[in-house]
Structure formats: structure tokens, C-alpha cells
Amino acid sequence: MSHEKLPKTIVGVAISGPSSKYVVDTIVEAEQEGIPAVWLTSGGGSGDSLSVLAAAAARTSEILLGTSIMRIWSRHPVTTAEQVSTISSIAPGRFRLGLGSGINSTVERTFGVRFHSPMTHIREYMHIVRSLLHNGSVSFQGRYYTAHSELTGISDDVPVMSSALGPKSYEMAGKFADGAISWVTPHSYATGEALTILQESSNAAERPTPPLILHVALCVTDDMSEGKRGVRSRLGYFPTIPFYSNMFARAGFLNSAQLGWTDEMIESILVCGMECQASQQLDFLFATGASEILVSVVSDPGKHASISRSMRFVSDYYKKLNS
Structure with missing residues (x-):
């Protein structure tokens, strides 16, 4: 993963708002104001973060776009890689994917899944997404995820980062991620x-x-x-x-x-x-x-x-x- 095209020092802003349109408009305004990067959280009130950032990608030309974070339980990693590849094709070199488990009580209530082994889930999820984006293909049988898929193009300019809170998450990020995002x-x-x-x-x-x-x-x-x-x-x-x-x-x-x-x-x-x-x-x-x-x-x-x-x-x- 190359970071050569990124600015030397970045200060980005987490954007939230009452609607997807509001957030997209705010991102456009942020670019016009000279802010170098924006991030969407999983609870910002604006709907699906990847969809919102795809819309923002089409209306901007320079600002970096990222998720901080996208909860892994919301979709299969192959689907995530396909969506991120689409955004990257619209905004080459401008998208950063931050992945995380989210809060256990919220995840279980929202998605109806049993929240357990979050580090293993994230590690397998990241492996599949990074393999598809950076190499164009994946063949993986893990404990929780299975994926055998290919992408038509390579998006090796997309860093795949992980949320980081406690020691285990920082250790995992050091071994497998393209960045560690604190919160x-x-x-x-x-x-x-x-x-x-x-x-x-x-x-x-x-x-x-x-x-x-x-x-x-x-x-x-x-x-x-x-x-x-x-x-x-x-x-x-x-x-x-x-x-x-x-x-x-x-x-x-x-x-x-x-x-x-x-x-x-x-x-x-x-x-x-x-x-x-x-x-x-x-x-x-x-x-x-x-x-x-x-x-x-x-x-x-x-x-x-x-x-x-x-x-x-x-x-x-x-x-x-x-x-």
C-alpha cells in the first residue's frame, strides 16, 4: 500500500448530520473550505456510510474520504470490497476504509448476531477485503468467513485500517492493518x-x-x-x-x-x-x-x-x- 500521494500531514474531520444529503453537502463544503479529509462514523445519523461516500466522491475532486469505522457485521467482506472498489474508481487515491466491530449491545440489537471473538472476525474480514482490493482475488476459508472471489480491477491505493482501543486491537493492527484508528x-x-x-x-x-x-x-x-x-x-x-x-x-x-x-x-x-x-x-x-x-x-x-x-x-x- 503506497501513501506517496497523500499529504505529508493530515487533519481530518468526522462529519455527521440528520440526512445523507446534508452530509454529502457538508463534505462538498469542507473541500471548498480546504479541509483535507473527512470521515464518517457508523452512528452519524446519515445512513449507510459507503453509499454516502460514493455520492460524495462523485461531487468532489481532492478531499480524502474515509470510514471511522464501518461495522463489519453489516455486510459480507466480498460485498464491502466490491463497494469500496467502486468508490475508488470514482475517487482514485482518495478513499480510506476503516473497519471495526462496533459496540456489542448495539450490534446484537441491530443485526441479530451474537457478538463474540471480535478480533478474529475483524482479522479475517480485513484479510478478505485487503486481498481483493490489493491483489484482485481471494481464496480463504476462515473460522467465521469464507470467500472465493475476484475483482475486475485492483485498488491497491485504498488502505484498509482497523479500529483500535485496547492492547489486542493495537497488536492486531500492527500485524495486519494499514492503519490504527483510535476513538x-x-x-x-x-x-x-x-x-x-x-x-x-x-x-x-x-x-x-x-x-x-x-x-x-x-x-x-x-x-x-x-x-x-x-x-x-x-x-x-x-x-x-x-x-x-x-x-x-x-x-x-x-x-x-x-x-x-x-x-x-x-x-x-x-x-x-x-x-x-x-x-x-x-x-x-x-x-x-x-x-x-x-x-x-x-x-x-x-x-x-x-x-x-x-x-x-x-x-x-x-x-x-x-x-
Whole structure:
């Protein structure tokens, strides 16, 4: 997988909205504003992420498009590879696929499957998708997935990344993925223990260390408390999810399921302040090991001026670093 055509330093933005059309229009506006990359989550409220990004691919020409993440339970990996190949043909060199298991209670309720062995599921899923996209064919019999298929074209410019939360997921990403995508993770943990695991795992597999895509809550504002309110509003339930509470415990924040967001926990994932302060904080994250930053813009609910200010900052920061 070659990354030669990608910008040297990328700060992307997670996009969400009330409808697919709204999200596509927002992606078009983001490209016009100079934002280099956008990501769609599995719970952004905009419908199927691959379909939305296919529509966005047809209306844009430069912005990078990615999933962070697409839940593997929603379709067979051969179908995913076929859809991603289609998007890649519309937007060559611009699509990044992030895969993950999702949250067990949501997955079981939504898809009617038993959530178990997520690492094995993701590893097999990634193998099938990467083989099809990068080699054009696959013949695989795994524990959970079987695939014997070919694609008419090769999309070896599409990195296949995985979500990363705990040690096992970073170890797996180091061995098999084209990138590790964090989410609502304390920055010191992600660029410390987690990055070390990623590096050691890839070294053991004798492959280059895949990039660490570091998730950051961002609020560019004169009111420092707005960022904390924004995190509680937009990301409020994450500390109560068992996968996340276990991760927070490893990062030094105990009993998050009972306590919810403390100010210290919020500060561990938040970049907040005026433009010069936010710029210094992002510089530090890149210096300490982040390969790329994935921003969730947070603000007081409905405060559109703050959202616009943060989006302008992302564009200006990217232009400054890559000028």
C-alpha cells in the first residue's frame, strides 16, 4: 500500500448530520473550505456510510474520504470490497476504509448476531477485503468467513485500517492493518502504551508500522469551558460502555462507567482554546507519535459560530503545515 500521494500531514474531520444529503453537502463544503479529509462514523445519523461516500466522491475532486469505522457485521467482506472498489474508481487515491466491530449491545440489537471473538472476525474480514482490493482475488476459508472471489480491477491505493482501543486491537493492527484508528482515547495512552504495542507488533511481523490515526475532540473558542460542555453533549455515553471504560482504566481513569466524564478525562481527549493554543496542542500530538489526526468538532449545542471557527482552524492549520 503506497501513501506517496497523500499529504505529508493530515487533519481530518468526522462529519455527521440528520440526512445523507446534508452530509454529502457538508463534505462538498469542507473541500471548498480546504479541509483535507473527512470521515464518517457508523452512528452519524446519515445512513449507510459507503453509499454516502460514493455520492460524495462523485461531487468532489481532492478531499480524502474515509470510514471511522464501518461495522463489519453489516455486510459480507466480498460485498464491502466490491463497494469500496467502486468508490475508488470514482475517487482514485482518495478513499480510506476503516473497519471495526462496533459496540456489542448495539450490534446484537441491530443485526441479530451474537457478538463474540471480535478480533478474529475483524482479522479475517480485513484479510478478505485487503486481498481483493490489493491483489484482485481471494481464496480463504476462515473460522467465521469464507470467500472465493475476484475483482475486475485492483485498488491497491485504498488502505484498509482497523479500529483500535485496547492492547489486542493495537497488536492486531500492527500485524495486519494499514492503519490504527483510535476513538475517544486519552492522547497520552494512544501515543504512549498503545503506540508502543503497535510498533512492537509490526516489527515482530516484519512490516512497517502502520500509521496511528489519533481521534481528537476539538473546540476552538475563547471560552475554555465550552469544550468540556461540548464533549459531554456529543460524546457523553462513551465512558459507560464496557470496552471504553476498560480502556480508560488502562489510561489511569478508574470507574468511568460509574463516574461518567470527569474534567480530567475530558482534558485527556480535548484540544481546546484559541487558534494559537489549539495549534500548539496539535503540534505536540504530532510530535509525540500521531501520524494523522481525526477531529470531532465539539461545542455548545447549536452554537454554529464555534463549529465554523473550528472548521476554519482545521483548514488553516493544514495549509500552514503543508505550505
